[in-house]
Amino acid sequence: MTKAFDRVEHNQLFQALREQHVPQPYIALLRAIYSSQSGAVHGGRPFDIQRGVKQGDILSPMLFNAALECALRKWKGKCEHHGIAMGHHERLTNIRYADDLMLYARSLPALVEMIETLSWELQQIGLQLNAAKPKIFTTKLLDHPMYVEVSQDLVHVLHEGSSHKYLGRRIPGNLKQRGCVELHACRPLFSALLQL
Numbered sequence: 001m002t003k004a005f006d007r008v009e010h011n012q013l014f015q016a017l018r019e020q021h022v023p024q025p026y027i028a029l030l031r032a033i034y035s036s037q038s039g040a041v042h043g044g045r046p047f048d049i050q051r052g053v054k055q056g057d058i059l060s061p062m063l064f065n066a067a068l069e070c071a072l073r074k075w076k077g078k079c080e081h082h083g084i085a086m087g088h089h090e091r092l093t094n095i096r097y098a099d100d101l102m103l104y105a106r107s108l109p110a111l112v113e114m115i116e117t118l119s120w121e122l123q124q125i126g127l128q129l130n131a132a133k134p135k136i137f138t139t140k141l142l143d144h145p146m147y148v149e150v151s152q153d154l155v156h157v158l159h160e161g162s163s164h165k166y167l168g169r170r171i172p173g174n175l176k177q178r179g180c181v182e183l184h185a186c187r188p189l190f191s192a193l194l195q196l
Contacts, residue, residue, distance in 0.1 A: 004099040005060060006052040008067045009126035010034050013053075016070035016125070017063075030063070051126050061098075067125050068099075075114075075121040082110050097167060111136065112150050119151045129153075135164045137171060 010031075017027050037049040053060035076093055083093035084104050093114070095102045103118070105111035119129050131153040138157070147154040158164060164171050 004068075004127055005055070005064050007126045007128070008053060008064055009051045011050075012070075012125040013063060013067045016067045019070055020066055022066075030059075064099075068127070071121045071125050071127070072096075072118075074124075075118045078117050078121075079114050082106075082114050100167070102166075108136075108138075108148065112148060115150045115155070137164075 014027055014031055017030070018024075034054075038046040039049050040046045053063045072094070079093055080091070082105055083091035084106065086092050092104050094104065101118075103111060103114050105114055115129070115134070122128060129151075134150070134153075134155040136148065136155055136157045146159070147156055149155075
């Protein structure tokens with residue numbers, strides 16, 4: 001995400017806290033802390049701050065995660081038929097770490113639809129995908145393009161010989177090269193790494 005912690009809209013944040021059953025007195029306290037904030041650049045005129053969580057505040061990561069969780073729940077509800085079947089009714093659609101997401105899909109069109117839906121849900125809370133960061137990995141060798149258009153941006157499809165560093169590890173463009181211990185996927189799988 002682009003400057004994720006700075007972009008969460010306050011009203012959507014408080015709504016997310018309500019939806020996750022945070023008691024109203026705590027929400028009222030947070031609303032009071034975040035109300036009437038202003039800033040100024042090098043002594044310029046003050047301006048109102050109506051989005052973002054406070055830098056350095058120990059609550060900020062939890063507040064950001066609450067807003068992100070709300071958006072991802074709505075996104076997952078719209079993607080209930082996508083992802084990888086994991087059992088009776090469970091489907092793996094994503095894994096995440098802070099503001100990094102890895103999406104899983106059975107086909108490239110499904111993955112594009114998932115990314116576009118996610119992008120829309122994130123915009124509802126003030127977040128946007130970082131257009132420079134997404135990468136697409138696959139376990140299926142096909143005559144795919146090097147880039148795929150997603151929400152009017154081009155996303156790089158990694159080829160078999162390329163790799164990308166994610167959370168300290170190198171991930172090859174062809175996920176079948178990762179080995180059975182790390183990835184138990186023999187069927188075609190498409191995955192996108194996104195940074196919010």
